[in-house]
Amino acid sequence: MVDPAYVQTMARYNAWQNKSLCDAADLLDDEARWRDRGAFFKSIHGTFNHVLWADEVWLSRLIGTEKPPIGGRDSVTYFKDWAEFRHHRAERDAAIIAWSETVEHAWLRGTLIWYSGAAGREMGKPRALAIAHLFNHQTHHRGQIHAMLTAAGTKPEDTDLFLVDEPR
Incomplete structure (x- = not known):
């Protein structure tokens, strides 16, 4: 069940995993990060970009933050500069954690209505389901990364999710 504790745990997990993967990607040069490796979004950097872009799209729907200035097809090139990407990713992760701490049970029971470019129509789903999707989408693509x-x-x-708050 999606409740405020779930949202907070997943927000911390998201930030931890993004930092871990970005730290590992720091060991590669730009050519290696952009190399087509046969993944859905082709490269490490492109997949990172897509995840950040999608996080921002979903947060704009859930809490009214600014939408990314590009569409889904361009998500792989959202931030071409690695340092700029890392800075923006860290800022977004901090914002997701801060937002997670404000989520309340009653709000989660509401319905989210948005226009889906992927479906080509207006959608309506429980907020809890949309939040589960946000975190599931991140986890799916981070597995590829x-x-x-x-x-x-x-x-x-x-x-492993159970390690999220363990000292490392």
Whole structure:
């Protein structure tokens, strides 16, 4: 069940995993981060960009933050500069954690209505489901990033959710 504690735990998990993967990606040069590795969004950097872009789209729907200035097809090139991406990713992760601390049970029971570019129509779903999707989407694509980083010779941290608040 999606409740405020779930949202807070997943927000912390998101930030931890993004930092771990970004730290591992720091060990690669730009060419290696942008190399087509056969993933859905082709490269490590492109997949990172897509996840950040999607986080911003979903947060704009959920809490009214600013939408990304580009559409979904361009999400892989959202931030071309690695340092700029890292800075923006860290800022967004901090914002997601801050937002998670404000989520209340009653708000989660409401319905989210938005226009879906992917579906080509207006959608309505429970907010709790939209939030579960936000975090599931991140985890799915970070798994791809983890695999690409490992294949590229780096060693990201473990991804187990139960380790999120453990000292490392």
